[in-house]
Amino acid sequence: MDIIVCVKRVPDTSEADLAIDKGGKDIQKGGLDYDINDWDRFAIEEAVLIKEKTGGKVTVVTVGDEDAEEMLREGLARGADEAFLLWDESFEGSDGYATAHILAAFLKQRSYDLVLTGTLADDDCGGQFGGMLAAMLGVPVATLVHKIEVKNGSITVRRELEAGLSERLDIDLPAVVSVATGINEPRFVSIRAVRKVASIEIPTVDRGELGLDEADVGSAGAKVEIEKVFLPPEGEGAEIIAGSPADAAARLAEILKEKGGIA
Amino acid sequence: MTLLEPADVPLAGISAPIVAAAVLLAAIAIFSYVMLRRIQLLRAVLPDPRFSEIGRRIWLAIVYGFGQARQPRYLGAGIMHILLFAGFVILSLRSLTLIGRGFSSGFHLPLMTGSVGFAYEVLKDYVVLMVLVVCIVAMVRRAVFKPARYQHTGTSKGHGAEAYVILGMVSALMITDMIYDGSALAVGGHTSGAALFPAASLGAAFMGAASQSTLSVLHVAGYWAHILVFFTLLNYLPISKHFHVITAIPNVFFAKLNKGGIKPVRWGVDDWMELEECGVGRFEQFTWKHVLDFYSCADCGRCSDNCPAATVGRALSPRMISIKARDYVYEHYPVFSANKDPDDKPFTGNIVTEQEIWACTTCGACEQECPIFIEYIDKIVDMRRYLVEQGEMPVSLQKPLQQIKKKGNAYGATKTKRAEWTKALEGIQVKELQPGDATDTLFFVDSCGSFDPRIQEISKSFARILHRSGVEFGILGKDETDSGNEIRRLGEEGLFEQVSSKNIEAFQAREFREIVAFDPHAFNVIRNDYPVKFPVTHASQMLARFLEQGRITLKGNYLAGRLVTYHDPCYLGRHNGVYNEPRAVLGRIPGMHLREMHRSFTRSFCCSGGGPLLWYENEEEKERMGERRVKMAAEIGAQVIVTACPFCLINLEDAVKTTGNEGKIEVIDLVELVDRYLA
Numbered sequence: 001m002d003i004i005v006c007v008k009r010v011p012d013t014s015e016a017d018l019a020i021d022k023g024g025k026d027i028q029k030g031g032l033d034y035d036i037n038d039w040d041r042f043a044i045e046e047a048v049l050i051k052e053k054t055g056g057k058v059t060v061v062t063v064g065d066e067d068a069e070e071m072l073r074e075g076l077a078r079g080a081d082e083a084f085l086l087w088d089e090s091f092e093g094s095d096g097y098a099t100a101h102i103l104a105a106f107l108k109q110r111s112y113d114l115v116l117t118g119t120l121a122d123d124d125c126g127g128q129f130g131g132m133l134a135a136m137l138g139v140p141v142a143t144l145v146h147k148i149e150v151k152n153g154s155i156t157v158r159r160e161l162e163a164g165l166s167e168r169l170d171i172d173l174p175a176v177v178s179v180a181t182g183i184n185e186p187r188f189v190s191i192r193a194v195r196k197v198a199s200i201e202i203p204t205v206d207r208g209e210l211g212l213d214e215a216d217v218g219s220a221g222a223k224v225e226i227e228k229v230f231l232p233p234e235g236e237g238a239e240i241i242a243g244s245p246a247d248a249a250a251r252l253a254e255i256l257k258e259k260g261g262i263a
Numbered sequence: 264m265t266l267l268e269p270a271d272v273p274l275a276g277i278s279a280p281i282v283a284a285a286v287l288l289a290a291i292a293i294f295s296y297v298m299l300r301r302i303q304l305l306r307a308v309l310p311d312p313r314f315s316e317i318g319r320r321i322w323l324a325i326v327y328g329f330g331q332a333r334q335p336r337y338l339g340a341g342i343m344h345i346l347l348f349a350g351f352v353i354l355s356l357r358s359l360t361l362i363g364r365g366f367s368s369g370f371h372l373p374l375m376t377g378s379v380g381f382a383y384e385v386l387k388d389y390v391v392l393m394v395l396v397v398c399i400v401a402m403v404r405r406a407v408f409k410p411a412r413y414q415h416t417g418t419s420k421g422h423g424a425e426a427y428v429i430l431g432m433v434s435a436l437m438i439t440d441m442i443y444d445g446s447a448l449a450v451g452g453h454t455s456g457a458a459l460f461p462a463a464s465l466g467a468a469f470m471g472a473a474s475q476s477t478l479s480v481l482h483v484a485g486y487w488a489h490i491l492v493f494f495t496l497l498n499y500l501p502i503s504k505h506f507h508v509i510t511a512i513p514n515v516f517f518a519k520l521n522k523g524g525i526k527p528v529r530w531g532v533d534d535w536m537e538l539e540e541c542g543v544g545r546f547e548q549f550t551w552k553h554v555l556d557f558y559s560c561a562d563c564g565r566c567s568d569n570c571p572a573a574t575v576g577r578a579l580s581p582r583m584i585s586i587k588a589r590d591y592v593y594e595h596y597p598v599f600s601a602n603k604d605p606d607d608k609p610f611t612g613n614i615v616t617e618q619e620i621w622a623c624t625t626c627g628a629c630e631q632e633c634p635i636f637i638e639y640i641d642k643i644v645d646m647r648r649y650l651v652e653q654g655e656m657p658v659s660l661q662k663p664l665q666q667i668k669k670k671g672n673a674y675g676a677t678k679t680k681r682a683e684w685t686k687a688l689e690g691i692q693v694k695e696l697q698p699g700d701a702t703d704t705l706f707f708v709d710s711c712g713s714f715d716p717r718i719q720e721i722s723k724s725f726a727r728i729l730h731r732s733g734v735e736f737g738i739l740g741k742d743e744t745d746s747g748n749e750i751r752r753l754g755e756e757g758l759f760e761q762v763s764s765k766n767i768e769a770f771q772a773r774e775f776r777e778i779v780a781f782d783p784h785a786f787n788v789i790r791n792d793y794p795v796k797f798p799v800t801h802a803s804q805m806l807a808r809f810l811e812q813g814r815i816t817l818k819g820n821y822l823a824g825r826l827v828t829y830h831d832p833c834y835l836g837r838h839n840g841v842y843n844e845p846r847a848v849l850g851r852i853p854g855m856h857l858r859e860m861h862r863s864f865t866r867s868f869c870c871s872g873g874g875p876l877l878w879y880e881n882e883e884e885k886e887r888m889g890e891r892r893v894k895m896a897a898e899i900g901a902q903v904i905v906t907a908c909p910f911c912l913i914n915l916e917d918a919v920k921t922t923g924n925e926g927k928i929e930v931i932d933l934v935e936l937v938d939r940y941l942a
Contacts, residue, residue, distance in 0.1 A: 015674075187655070191756075192541060
């Protein structure tokens with residue numbers, strides 16, 4: 001089974017002190033460390049696990065500049081067979097829609113049985129990409145998938161719903177599946193594993209090769225326009241409890257009792 | 264009256280010397296062949312340079328091999344073993360003599376005549392009786408008292424019966440000797456009496472009522488039985504767990520000399536990154552010394568008895584690694600049939616499971632305890648290297664390692680903030696050394712001291728002490744990277760090379776007299792693993808020196824009469840032999856009441872490990888190691904646990920809370936304690 005995995009490079013904001021960019025439409029990304037979107041790691045692992053069972057080929061692809069190459073190389077170290085970097089200066093400023101457009105153009109040029117991706121990206125949390133990509137390709141889609149079973153020409157997937165519910169779908173191939181974290185345990189990628197795939201060439205594919213109009217990509221092709229990015233204003237009723245841990249705990253218990261949080 | 268000697272009595276019409284020659288030749292031939300097969304495997308596996316520093320090795324062999332110096336760590340069993348070993352050495356002359364007596368009735372070894380020969384005869388007779396008594400006690404001990412450390416864990420076939428076989432055979436050797444000599448005594452050959460020949464006399468007493476013809480049969484039969492048992496025993500050794508009788512002393516001679524360090528991925532290879540495979544996945548990827556270790560394990564269980572992982576219920580039992588590996592050898596490299604193809608399944612992950620491999624904290628208690636210096640840490644690290652290459656790594660450890668890869672620390676913090684902790688110091692400006700700067704002392708803070716809020720307190724205390732001492736010092740700040748001690752021990756060699764080379768580069772770009780670290784893990788890795796050597800000191804050693812030189816003086820009453828105990832960190836004590844300096848510092852603290860825990864010094868009990876191991880979650884353990892340790896402190900009534908390692912501090916502080924000892928026991932780092940007493 002040939003599987004193409006779409007991945008995204010995102011800034012690690014977990015331990016960073018975030019500040020708003022001068023333009024007011026983005027955060028300052030200068031000092032941030034970047035890594036693969038965590039959800040996409042699970043997508044690559046799932047693709048490699050399926051390949052190990054059924055044979056075939058795994059391709060990793062992203063829309064991004066040369067800085068994204070390291071992430072793709074890590075995808076190769078995880079067991080993917082080839083990787084592509086889709087980049088053109090005109091791609092700058094793509095939103096989920098424009099990105100889906102670029103990747104749809106890439107996918108239409110290739111044969112595949114399954115497209116995997118993470119359900120969300122850790123940076124903007126749009127969650128639109130998988131669905132839009134499937135619509136553009138005209139293939140079925142399933143999101144938040146936490147289990148995939150491969151049948152002959154189709155797959156059975158389980159989707160994670162709220163309140164612990166699970167939904168089972170039988171889907172014809174080709175299809176787009178966006179996975180949930182926890183679908184597997186992504187393998188550890190050692191420095192040596194990355195070094196071992198150092199000689200594999202990662203081709204860059206530009207807009208011309210994808211046959212895309214400048215108007216369909218980048219900020220020109222984006223459907224979402226960000227007006228303003230700002231830190232949430234301090235809300236009413238928020239209280240920071242000061243004092244020793246013992247005092248703070250006592251105060252917290254008091255509040256919880258007061259507000260009816262505990263009986 | 265004398266009896267006919269065995270050499271003079273034909274057996275089934277064949278002259279005795281011919282029988283003796285046939286038995287000797289057959290036995291030697293079989294033994295040589297078996298040994299050859301065993302040595303063939305040693306030659307087939309990977310190289311390991313163990314011929315350096317011959318003088319030191321001979322000394323080890325004398326002290327720990329012939330001298331059995333580690334045996335008394337288990338007093339009862341140790342004394343029994345020393346007696347058996349002494350008997351073995353003394354009676355080896357007797358055995359050679361007896362073999363010779365098959366050829367000639369008057370045979371004796373050179374110089375063994377006259378009064379020397381007589382004295383030896385007397386000595387030998389006492390030793391025979393002693394060995395017999397020890398064997399009986401050993402069998403009773405095993406059968407009746409069943410010491411827990413002899414029990415096997417896991418799925419091994421068990422080798423308990425082998426102990427009885429060997430003890431039985433040794434007893435049989437003694438008894439046949441007593442029959443051989445006793446029958447002669449009973450006939451009246453000797454008149455010197457029971458005081459000189461107690462074993463023979465005892466034998467004679469049992470045979471006292473026998474007729475002379477029975478005695479002559481017993482004399483010859485006792486002799487041949489002795490010879491047959493002797494050669495059977497000799498040939499049983501290399502096919503059983505008693506191979507150590509032959510291999511133990513060589514194993515001590517070839518012991519690892521660079522304690523604290525980890526072996527390279529492969530000896531004799533310049534660029535391990537170019538290797539097809541890395542680490543030990545297949546059995547044949549162990550080094551010959553590691554296979555010799557497997558041959559040599561006597562299954563005494565002392566390693567596992569002291570293993571903290573085994574103690575708290577993790578899947579690891581170090582000796583089972585040796586036992587299972589030797590079972591694997593005996594099965595796949597049999598003596599009398601062709602080598603078996605290795606199974607489809609690799610050794611690592613199947614024979615030794617992943618749970619066993621990740622359960623180890625590399626504390627070194629097992630290696631410290633082994634009477635014959637069997638190594639475990641290097642093997643476990645080699646197996647981890649293989650697993651890491653396969654992408655296997657406990658989930659809880661992946662994140663911290665990824666963070667180190669991206670940011671140079673497991674805390675996920677930005678490296679530009681590495682010196683941030685110094686801002687909270689009042690009145691002290693800690694110098695962040697830039698490339699080209701020079702100072703006296705380079706304080707290596709490491710990630711934990713830079714980013715962990717609790718450990719930052721130790722960093723601050725140490726900066727205050729350094730400041731007070733008047734020593735010029737500085738830190739690397741943003742140019743510092745995680746020291747990498749655990750990274751290497753978790754098998755991620757590539758990442759270790761990455762972080763160590765960054766630190767080495769930072770060291771080389773600055774001038775200093777020495778590096779100091781309060782984290783023993785950092786101290787250890789810089790001292791024993793970094794490919795470029797720098798003078799490095801642990802904070803406890805520096806504090807001892809400062810006090811000695813009068814650079815700092817201590818005053819105050821922080822402890823207020825509380826009972827103190829000292830917890831030896833594994834990477835300070837066992838791996839680097841620093842036991843006395845921390846205690847010397849404690850001795851200088853006014854009003855110190857120190858009491859040692861039952862497990863201290865070389866027998867200290869690991870608190871569950873440092874570096875990224877702080878994040879490691881183990882599903883099998885029933886209790887945290889730190890909790891076990893805090894209970895040991897509570898047992899002796901300690902109210903303060905002083906340690907000299909930030910990770911011990913964190914683990915023990917947590918354990919004080921979870922064992923309900925909060926408010927009763929305080930955990931404090933030696934550096935912090937000294938800071939409290941700065942005059």
